[in-house]
Amino acid sequence: MKNSSHTSPPKLFSHLYIERSVLDHPQTQMIRAKFGESQVIVIDHYKEVFNRPSQSFAAQSRSKKLILARKEGKFLHEGSQYSDGFDHKQFFYASSVMGCLYDCDYCYLQGLYPSANTVLFVNLEEAFVQLLPYLGEDTLVATSYDTDTLAIESLTHQTREWLAFAEDHKHLHLEIRTKSANIKSLKSIAPNPRVTLAWTLSPQEIIDVYEHATPSFEKRLSAVEEAIALGWKVRLCVDPVIYTEHFDSLYPKLIDQIFETIDPNAIEHLTLGSFRMSQNHLRALKKLRRSDVAFYPYAVRDEMVTYPERIENTILETLLSKALVYLPQERIRTWQRQL
Numbered sequence: 001m002k003n004s005s006h007t008s009p010p011k012l013f014s015h016l017y018i019e020r021s022v023l024d025h026p027q028t029q030m031i032r033a034k035f036g037e038s039q040v041i042v043i044d045h046y047k048e049v050f051n052r053p054s055q056s057f058a059a060q061s062r063s064k065k066l067i068l069a070r071k072e073g074k075f076l077h078e079g080s081q082y083s084d085g086f087d088h089k090q091f092f093y094a095s096s097v098m099g100c101l102y103d104c105d106y107c108y109l110q111g112l113y114p115s116a117n118t119v120l121f122v123n124l125e126e127a128f129v130q131l132l133p134y135l136g137e138d139t140l141v142a143t144s145y146d147t148d149t150l151a152i153e154s155l156t157h158q159t160r161e162w163l164a165f166a167e168d169h170k171h172l173h174l175e176i177r178t179k180s181a182n183i184k185s186l187k188s189i190a191p192n193p194r195v196t197l198a199w200t201l202s203p204q205e206i207i208d209v210y211e212h213a214t215p216s217f218e219k220r221l222s223a224v225e226e227a228i229a230l231g232w233k234v235r236l237c238v239d240p241v242i243y244t245e246h247f248d249s250l251y252p253k254l255i256d257q258i259f260e261t262i263d264p265n266a267i268e269h270l271t272l273g274s275f276r277m278s279q280n281h282l283r284a285l286k287k288l289r290r291s292d293v294a295f296y297p298y299a300v301r302d303e304m305v306t307y308p309e310r311i312e313n314t315i316l317e318t319l320l321s322k323a324l325v326y327l328p329q330e331r332i333r334t335w336q337r338q339l
């Protein structure tokens with residue numbers, strides 16, 4: 001395994017860029033109060049900062065700035081072919097944040113956005129208005145899709161707002177995907193059986209090399225334990241699996257470690273899936289030259305890159321046979337390229 005150039009944890013939000021139109025929004029004011037020492041720069045539109053040409057993703061990752069903005073247009077997007085909609089009739093993901101506090105080498109956001117800074121759209125109330133027409137029938141919304149919303153919950157309170165909204169809409173299901181170990185904000189909220197907290201778990205060796213600034217495996221697992229004890233529905237995701245020379249030992253050991261601590265009956269599903277990405281995003285990742293994960297000789301099919309079929313099958317067979325020791329087949333979800 002080859003490391004990349006990441007060393008120290010990122011410094012957070014020395015600068016707040018704030019769109020003039022949201023200066024008086026209550027969330028803007030709350031965030032300004034929290035970051036009293038940050039330099040505030042008023043802008044007309046977030047793209048002035050976020051879409052500037054010739055930005056350095058690597059340098060910005062080490063010193064992220066926060067941009068507060070108003071989302072114009074759609075907050076909700078149809079779930080993509082790279083994700084599991086868990087058989088819900090409708091599946092959307094909500095995009096209320098652009099960018100992530102974490103910095104995973106395999107993250108498609110590096111290929112999607114021109115900047116490593118974070119844009120927070122403070123007008124979440126408009127996402128709820130946009131969602132209302134769909135809520136007459138079974139609908140899943142992934143609230144943490146282009147970011148890790150729990151990682152910045154203490155700053156945004158957006159998860160709390162989603163949970164309060166879901167409480168009032170009986171056809172609405174939420175998936176909150178995270179690598180965060182901070183579930184403090186959930187402790188004062190009654191668990192909702194239509195809300196699933198989904199933790200991505202990786203071997204510590206993979207976290208050390210590829211998942212920069214994220215909590216350790218041990219801390220994530222403690223958060224999982226705590227969430228289960230509080231009564232939350234939990235899904236565990238060993239996804240994306242990164243294929244390395246020690247794959248055969250790292251990932252089966254991970255599954256054993258998980259279920260030495262977590263009662264298999266206490267989780268809803270285990271999700272398994274190998275690394276995948278759109279070809280365009282991979283091209284952008286290669287240009288950044290930040291990690292060996294971009295340069296694996298992947299197979300391409302229908303604009304999607306993933307491991308060659310033989311390796312993809314090895315990954316799934318290895319993980320599945322280990323997972324079946326703990327869980328019945330129907331509670332294991334696998335992502336595999338459609339042939």
Ligand code: SF4
Nearest residue numbers: 100102103104107147
């Ligand atoms: S936690 Fe998820 S969204 Fe954040 S950098 Fe990692 S892969 Fe990307």
